[in-house]
Amino acid sequence: MKKILISSILLFILVLSFSVTGLSGEKLVFKLAHTDPPNPFQAVDQAISIVFKNLVETKTNGNIEVKIYPANILGKERESMELLQNNMIQGYIATNGGLAPFFPLIGILDIPFAISDYNIAYKVFDGKFGKDFAEELQKKTGLKTIAITEIGGFYQITNNIRPVKSPEDLKNIKFRTMTMPSHINFFESLGASAVPVSWAEVYTSLQTGVVEGQHNPLNPIISAGLYEVQKYMTMTNHLYGIHWFLVNAQWFNKLSEEYQEIIKEAAKIANMAGRGLNRIVDSSENGIPLLRENMEVYNPTAEELAAFAQVAVPPAKEFIKNELGERGEYWANRYLEAIEKAKEELAKETW
Numbered sequence: 330m331k332k333i334l335i336s337s338i339l340l341f342i343l344v345l346s347f348s349v350t351g352l353s354g355e356k357l358v359f360k361l362a363h364t365d366p367p368n369p370f371q372a373v374d375q376a377i378s379i380v381f382k383n384l385v386e387t388k389t390n391g392n393i394e395v396k397i398y399p400a401n402i403l404g405k406e407r408e409s410m411e412l413l414q415n416n417m418i419q420g421y422i423a424t425n426g427g428l429a430p431f432f433p434l435i436g437i438l439d440i441p442f443a444i445s446d447y448n449i450a451y452k453v454f455d456g457k458f459g460k461d462f463a464e465e466l467q468k469k470t471g472l473k474t475i476a477i478t479e480i481g482g483f484y485q486i487t488n489n490i491r492p493v494k495s496p497e498d499l500k501n502i503k504f505r506t507m508t509m510p511s512h513i514n515f516f517e518s519l520g521a522s523a524v525p526v527s528w529a530e531v532y533t534s535l536q537t538g539v540v541e542g543q544h545n546p547l548n549p550i551i552s553a554g555l556y557e558v559q560k561y562m563t564m565t566n567h568l569y570g571i572h573w574f575l576v577n578a579q580w581f582n583k584l585s586e587e588y589q590e591i592i593k594e595a596a597k598i599a600n601m602a603g604r605g606l607n608r609i610v611d612s613s614e615n616g617i618p619l620l621r622e623n624m625e626v627y628n629p630t631a632e633e634l635a636a637f638a639q640v641a642v643p644p645a646k647e648f649i650k651n652e653l654g655e656r657g658e659y660w661a662n663r664y665l666e667a668i669e670k671a672k673e674e675l676a677k678e679t680w
Contacts, residue, residue, distance in 0.1 A: 357584075359385065359592075361420035362398040362409050363572075364427075364528055371552040371610060374422045374572065375399050377478055377603040381574075384595035389588060401529060414471060416577045422478065423573045424528075426507025431470050436653060437661040439511035440645045441567040442638040447482070449671045450569045451604075458667035462660065466573070473578040475596040479604050480570035481548025482611065487559040488542030489535070492627055494563070496520065496640045505531055505543040510652060511645065512544075515567075518644035519637075532558060546570040547616060548607050556623040564628045565637060574600070 361381070365372035369379050375397070382395035403409055403418065406427030413421045428435045444450050453459060454477040463474035486493055490502050500520035506512040513523040521542075526534045534540045535558040543555065544567070550556060574596050581589060610616050620626055629637070649657045 356391070357393045357588075359393055359395045359420055360398065360418040361395055361422075362401075362403050362412070362418050363422035364401050364406065364424060365399055365422075366552055367397075367399040368552065370606075371548070371615075372399070373479065373481060373548055373603045373606055376606045377422065377476075377574070377599040380599040380602045381595045384598060385591060388591045388595070393588065393591075405527060405529070413575060413577055416580050418577075419580050420574070420576050423575055424480070424507065425571065425573075426509045426512075428466075428470075428573060429507075429509045432466050433510075434465065434469075434653060434657060434660055436509065436511035437649055437657055437664055438571070439509070439515065439568060440649075440661065440665070441515055441641045442634070443665060443668055444569040445566070447604075448675055449668060450479075452671035452674065453664070453667045454571060456667065456671070458663060461663070463573075465660070467578060471578055472575040473581050474573055475576055475593055476574040476600040478572045478574050478600050479607055480572050481546030481550075481607050482570060483566035484544045484546055484568040484570055485550070485562055486542065486544045486565050486567070487550065487555065487562045487624065489538075489558075489560050490541050492561050492563070492625060494627060494629065494633060496637055503539075503541045505534060505540040511648060514644060514648045515641055518641050531555065535559060544568075546607075547620070548610050551610060551616065551619065556620050559624055562620060562624045562626045564626065565634065567637065567641070 361378055363374035363378060365374035367375050369376040378395075378397045378399070382397060385393050385395050398418070401409070403412060406424065407430065409418070409421050410423060410427055410431055412418045425435050425438065444453065459477050463477070467473050486499075486504075488502050488504070491498055493499055496519045499516070501522065503522045503524055504516045505526045506516060506523045507528075508525040513525070516523040524534075524540050526540060531540075531543060532553060532555060535543065535555065542559070544565075545555070550559075550562075556562075576592070581592070584592070617626070646661070649661045653661075
């Protein structure tokens with residue numbers, strides 16, 4: 330009852346602030362929410378948010394004020410997505426898991442081992458495929474993508490039971506996933522159990538044994554302190570982790586062309602800053618060295634990774650065919666074609 334009351338008060342404040350802003354005509358307020366902690370030197374969504382805030386407020390001479398709501402303080406992902414759709418907030422940095430109930434096609438991005446390095450990822454998501462897929466998302470949700478951001482790089486597997494060096498080592502381990510059918514399918518295809526747990530409850534769930542492992546990029550593992558409650562990490566790089574910087578399309582379309590360009594450019598630069606932060610965190614003493622001090626970290630050989638892919642990729646493609654239908658297969662093929670094109674373009678680049 331107390332949680333419902335708090336949520337109702339927050340919603341009332343949001344509605345009131347929107348109404349007052351709309352009537353005054355003096356200043357626009359851009360309310361931006363995300364799931365990360367409020368530390369911009371570790372949490373990439375917060376870093377993106379403060380860079381975006383500074384650029385937008387500076388370039389509009391303060392006529393657009395950006396208010397940041399980190400760490401799910403306005404509600405869990407579904408609630409935040411609904412606030413965004415109803416223009417109670419104007420921006421939200423959504424996870425794939427948060428988007429999945431609203432846009433199931435997001436699951437086509439979870440073909441494991443499809444993207445092998447950052448340069449390929451940037452070309453795919455900053456290029457034509459990323460723009461076209463974002464347009465598909467907007468058609469289905471009414472939400473406009475202004476940047477496809479990076480959650481923290483590539484996903485790694487951690488657990489408390491045993492070192493993982495082969496698919497067989499994953500069997501019967503309970504892994505936390507987002508509420509994404511594609512992630513659940515990934516672990517089940519490898520013989521593990523998949524247990525959907527909200528991000529806010531991951532640490533305690535690992536600590537108490539509700540789940541025994543999880544998968545995430547390095548930055549979330551570090552910023553959430555998951556290394557404190559996990560013993561083993563395997564650097565599988567099986568998925569490239571992205572978030573979606575979304576805005577309410579109706580709100581955005583009412584802005585002047587000048588303000589629209591400022592917001593898009595600010596999101597682009599903030600995205601670059603977020604990617605840079607991830608590489609810095611990975612490489613600093615608070616990155617991989619910190620994880621090695623607290624966990625047993627294993628880097629699989631190329632042959633070992635190929636064994637994981639051999640087991641996990643066919644079920645992922647079958648899942649897309651069965652669960653997402655022809656539209657899913659169409660976008661999955663577009664995604665894989667974009668990856669191959671990026672590889673070809675990179676191979677031709679010279680300095």
